Amino acid sequence: MSELAAEVRKRARHRCEYCLLPQALFRRPFHIEHIIAKQHGGATDLDNLALACWQCNLKKGPNLSGIDPQTGLLVRLFHPRQDQWAEHLELQQSATALERIEIVGLTPVGRATVRLLDMNEELRQAIRFELSR
Template identity: 40%
Template sequence: MPISDETKRAVREQAKYLCEYCHSSERLSASRFTIDHITPKSLSGSDDLENLALACRRCNERRYNFVASIDPESQATVPIFNPRLQKWDEHFTWVDQGMLIKGMTAVGRATCVRLDLNDTRYPEKDSIRETRRFWTKTGFHSP
C-alpha cells in the first residue's frame, strides 16, 4: 500500500521542506523529494511517520538500504544519522562558508561518507557544492 498523500505532507512539513540529511531545499529543486524509510522496508521498516524522512534524490539514492557506515576517524561501524531520533546540528556543521557539511560525531562523519554529502567521490563533475554556492549567491542558502 503506498504512503498516503496526508502522510507525505506531514513528512514534508516536519522537515520544513529540507532534505533531512544534506539540508537541500525541496522548494529549490526541479523535482519533489522522496519519502525515505529510515529503517528500509527491505529490513522490515514501516510506513509509520516516525520511520519516514524527507530526502533529496541524491541522498536517497546514496542511502539505498544502508543503516550503518564506517566512521573514517575511528574506523568503527556506526548507525547513520536518524532524523527522528537525532538533531542535525549535534552531528553536522557547515564549513567553508556553507559549501561543505562536516560531520562532528562518529554518526555525522559516517553519514557524510555513506551519503557523500559533499560530492567528494566525483569532484570533477558538477556537484552539490556548486549548487550550494549558487544558492548562497542568490540568498537561498544561509546555513
C-alpha cells in the same frame, strides 16, 4: 500514503533532512524515505519517514550503518527523527576550494553519514555556497 507524505514534507520544511538542500530548487519531488528500510522491518509511519533528496536517498539505500572514516569503525547512520542535525553535522567553508560549502561530520555518526551519502559531491557544495550568499 499521500496525506502522510504531505505531512512528512511539511514537517521537513521542504528540505532534505540529511543534506538540507531545499526542494524549491528542484522540479522533481524529493523522496519520502524510510529511515529504517522496509526490508529491515521499518514502518511506514511518521516516526520512520523522512524527506530526502534523490541523491541522499539513493546513496543511503537500505543502509543502516556506515564506516566512520576517522576511526574505521562501523557506526549507525544519522537518524533524522532521533538525532539533532547540529549535534552530528555542520556546514563549513571548504578548506580546499573557494565558493564551496561542505557538510562536516562532528561525530562518528555524522562522519559515516557524510561519507555514505556523498554529501560533499562538488555540485552540492556549489549549490550550498550559492544559497549562503
